[in-house]
Amino acid sequence: MSLDSERKHKPQPSRYDIAGLKADLDGIPLIDEPQVVRKRSRDFFWYSPILNQELADKSADIIACPRDEDEVVRVAAACVKRRIPLTVRAAGTGNYGQAVPLEGGVLLDITALSGIAWQKPGVVRVAAGSRLLDIDMATREAGFELRMHPSTKRSATIGGFVAGGSGGVGSVTYGGLREPGNILAARIVTMEEEPRILELRDDAAQKVNRAYGTTGIITALEMPLAPAWPWIDVIVAFDDYMEAFQAGYAVALADGVVKKLVTPISWPIPATFGALKQHCPEGKSILICMIAEASLGPFKAIIGRRGAVTYEAPSEEGPGTVPLYEYSWNHTTLQWLKGDRSITYLQCMFPHDRLIESAAEMIARFPDEVLAHHEFIRFGGRMTASALPILRYSTPERLNEIIALHEEAGVMIANPHVVSLESGSRHKRADADQLGFKGEVDPLGLLNPGKMASYVAARG
Numbered sequence: 001m002s003l004d005s006e007r008k009h010k011p012q013p014s015r016y017d018i019a020g021l022k023a024d025l026d027g028i029p030l031i032d033e034p035q036v037v038r039k040r041s042r043d044f045f046w047y048s049p050i051l052n053q054e055l056a057d058k059s060a061d062i063i064a065c066p067r068d069e070d071e072v073v074r075v076a077a078a079c080v081k082r083r084i085p086l087t088v089r090a091a092g093t094g095n096y097g098q099a100v101p102l103e104g105g106v107l108l109d110i111t112a113l114s115g116i117a118w119q120k121p122g123v124v125r126v127a128a129g130s131r132l133l134d135i136d137m138a139t140r141e142a143g144f145e146l147r148m149h150p151s152t153k154r155s156a157t158i159g160g161f162v163a164g165g166s167g168g169v170g171s172v173t174y175g176g177l178r179e180p181g182n183i184l185a186a187r188i189v190t191m192e193e194e195p196r197i198l199e200l201r202d203d204a205a206q207k208v209n210r211a212y213g214t215t216g217i218i219t220a221l222e223m224p225l226a227p228a229w230p231w232i233d234v235i236v237a238f239d240d241y242m243e244a245f246q247a248g249y250a251v252a253l254a255d256g257v258v259k260k261l262v263t264p265i266s267w268p269i270p271a272t273f274g275a276l277k278q279h280c281p282e283g284k285s286i287l288i289c290m291i292a293e294a295s296l297g298p299f300k301a302i303i304g305r306r307g308a309v310t311y312e313a314p315s316e317e318g319p320g321t322v323p324l325y326e327y328s329w330n331h332t333t334l335q336w337l338k339g340d341r342s343i344t345y346l347q348c349m350f351p352h353d354r355l356i357e358s359a360a361e362m363i364a365r366f367p368d369e370v371l372a373h374h375e376f377i378r379f380g381g382r383m384t385a386s387a388l389p390i391l392r393y394s395t396p397e398r399l400n401e402i403i404a405l406h407e408e409a410g411v412m413i414a415n416p417h418v419v420s421l422e423s424g425s426r427h428k429r430a431d432a433d434q435l436g437f438k439g440e441v442d443p444l445g446l447l448n449p450g451k452m453a454s455y456v457a458a459r460g
């Protein structure tokens with residue numbers, strides 16, 4: 001570490017009354033070892049060269065690890081009393097510094113709040129810090145699983161997914177989290193002198209969806225479930241990327257074919273796929289899919305002679321295995337980043353009414369600079385494709401120019417190189433009055449400050 005960066009990362013004296021806070025939180029596990037606090041104050045923002053600079057020196061002052069909802073209430077009340085910001089952190093797999101405390105204060109580790117409260121056919125109620133993999137393992141016993149999960153399922157939590165994510169594996173069938181019905185209820189603790197506990201049901205639950213924890217601390221969630229099929233992981237290789245895309249689109253549109261993942265990825269991205277490389281022939285673009293065992297025949301009939309199946313095996317996600325979905329969504333980007341940190345990525349949503357044309361148009365426009373990787377997804381009831389292309393990064397100006405050129409062409413961008421909800425989330429954001437709700441539940445603006453940038457504290 002250089003002298004400069006040592007000075008930059010040296011713990012600064014806190015501007016908050018941390019000693020007083022510690023006394024208030026007596027009995028609740030706390031961590032104040034600067035190196036640990038700094039490490040846990042980070043997430044996967046380093047995917048972005050811009051955020052990597054901007055957020056490098058941000059850190060909380062202390063981590064609080066409540067073990068139940070009563071302790072969450074105590075932490076919230078103490079922070080409000082002393083006007084100390086509070087940022088919730090779960091598994092810390094978010095991408096844009098979502099869980100990075102921009103103004104220091106308390107990092108609230110929610111992961112001890114875990115476990116299934118109850119489940120019935122089609123619905124599960126869970127503590128917010130539960131790991132997605134654990135939820136699926138518990139509900140699968142009754143023949144159900146979560147409708148969708150991020151590709152980080154093996155480490156991420158349900159609270160982090162609802163507060164920070166947007167969709168993922170399963171969204172080709174059920175759409176994203178923002179679609180009505182994909183979050184049934186959320187229980188939250190408010191950030192007030194006397195914190196309230198609110199149950200947000202149906203539409204109201206969307207007030208915490210992808211709000212980065214700025215509109216309440218989620219302690220429990222009720223989520224709808226889908227039938228748990230035996231899933232088969234399949235890779236199909238194609239000579240040409242648009243052939244992979246069109247075959248994927250046909251599979252996505254086939255309502256009778258039960259699927260969970262339909263992901264075309266252009267060559268040379270598969271060249272970075274480590275253990276999977278042997279199934280990714282040189283020079284070929286690929287389509288990776290999760291197909292219900294019972295639908296494999298119809299799936300192959302759709303693929304026909306367009307491509308060659310190079311891999312087919314039951315999905316495995318236990319310890320020691322790497323599931324195929326860990327090559328999809330933002331894991332595709334991660335595979336490349338493992339060997340080359342010079343690239344970055346975008347998050348796009350293509351227009352459903354000229355999907356093939358606009359995908360082809362963007363490929364032709366940036367042939368070597370933006371490498372195609374799409375994810376078929378339902379959006380507002382229509383089949384379309386989101387995309388997380390790999391972008392060969394040069395300068396911030398060129399990055400912004402590429403974003404603007406996409407938007408001019410009708411491709412929506414949720415900018416992963418900014419920290420605020422307003423400039424980043426765009427099409428991924430729920431259709432709910434999150435700003436108005438924040439005034440009710442966090443009037444001082446202490447929850448993850450700086451992320452809902454348009455919020456002006458109601459009183460000081």
Ligand SMILES: Cc1cc2nc3c(=O)[nH]c(=O)nc-3n(C[C@H](O)[C@H](O)[C@H](O)COP(=O)(O)OP(=O)(O)OC[C@H]3O[C@@H](n4cnc5c(N)ncnc54)[C@H](O)[C@@H]3O)c2cc1C
Pocket residue numbers: 043044087088089090091092093094095098099110128129149150151152155156157158159160161162163164165166167168169211212213214216217218219329330331334448
């Ligand atoms: C390789 C990779 C692949 C990814 N793939 C996907 C994908 O397919 N789909 C997708 O949507 N995302 C994806 N992500 C982003 C991220 O993994 C998911 O959104 C994940 O669900 C976040 O969960 P987490 O437990 O890590 O949350 P964290 O990162 O800890 O938190 C995320 C945000 O939620 C807030 N938060 C967490 N818990 C609570 C709570 N209980 N109450 C209030 N606020 C809370 C935090 O303050 C933060 O703002 C990916 C990220 C990486 C690095």
